[in-house]
Amino acid sequence: MSTYQSLDAEVLRTFVAIAEQGGFTRAGEVVNRTQSAVSMQMKRLEEDVLQRQLFERDGRQVRLTAEGQVLLGYARRILKLHGEVFNTLRMPHMVGVVRIGTPDDYAMRFLPAILTSFASSYPLIQVEVHCEPSKQLMLRQDLDLTIITREPGAEVGQLLRQERLVWAAAKGFCPHEQRPIPLAMFNTDCFCRSWACNALEHQGVDYRIAYTSPSLAAIFAIVGAGLAVTAQLQSLIGDSLCILGEDQGLPQLPMANVMLLRNAQSHSPITDCMADYVIDGFR
Incomplete structure (x- = not known):
């Protein structure tokens, strides 16, 4: 039976930190190691353990190779399972x-x-x-x-995800024929609603808040029926809706940061x- 060198969890933790931080120095700060120690770990991982190039170096910036991207997926899964084993066996009181x-x-x-x-x-x-x-x-x-x-520049906590806010409507909905444009948005305390209204006002596009709800499902039901346009994170838009933009006379919306507070x-x-x-x- 073939034998392989083991993948040390701490080395994988450093590797993931490099991938997420974009450099050895910042990764060292995350895992509490010096830059030289991080470099030595990755040198052994590339040359002795896997015998594959994992990084492409451009000055101080570091990018993953195709092999590095493959390892990143496995490393995250291994570290997650590693943590689950210790949590389950060492802390059975997790109740x-x-x-x-x-x-x-x-x-x-x-x-x-x-x-x-x-x-x-x-x-x-x-x-x-x-x-x-x-x-x-x-x-x-x-x-x-x-x-x-x-919004960018007002972050608090830990960044989970960053993506653009986009306009969405039912397929066949034409904003050019709707003035003022009917919007379906969350209630008044929603950041997305403020950003959408500010963008429309800045571009001089007439609009009206036609529908409000605290429920995303309700908003998408209204939009899917062809009654209004909404502005939501791009990852939330399903196949039943289409994304609108400047070609339809709507302004570009800002990036949104999803943050975790503890x-x-x-x-x-x-x-x-x-x-x-x-x-x-x-x-």
Whole structure:
């Protein structure tokens, strides 16, 4: 039977940090190692263990090769399983409650896979999900973990994901024929609503708030019926809707940052564990 050198978890942790931080120096700060120690780890990984080039170096910037991208997927899975083994065997007392706050759109798009994976590993932990707009969630002190939307330059917490806000409508909907443009948006405390209205006003496009709801499902039902246009994160737009843009006379919308806030007063192994699953689920 063929034998292979083992992949050390700490080396894989450093490798993932390099991929996420874009350089050896910043990765060293994350894993608490010097730049030279990080370089030595990766040299051994490339030359002795895998015998494959994992990085393309351009000055101080580092990019993954095709082989590096393959390893990145495996490394994240290995580290996740590694953490689950230690949590399960060393902390069988993982029983309790974790309270998560999130806007409704993220609850629909990301939480199902996150909670399914978490429940399979920690079936005795009760999860409370509280769905409210980001502005309201930021005021709450009773949540362990909070997922919020922020615009670039106003970030707080840990970055989970960055993507563009886009216009969406039913297929065949023509904004040119609709003046003022009817919008279906979340209620007044929504960042996306403010950004969309500001962009339209800046470009001089007449609009009206025709429909409001705290529910993303309700908004998409209205938009899918051809009654209005909405502005949401691009990853939320399903195949039944089409993305609109400048060709349809609509302004470009800003990038949105999805952030994770942790409540320092309720810090525990349970919240740390759930945070890891949230981070992984938003990649």
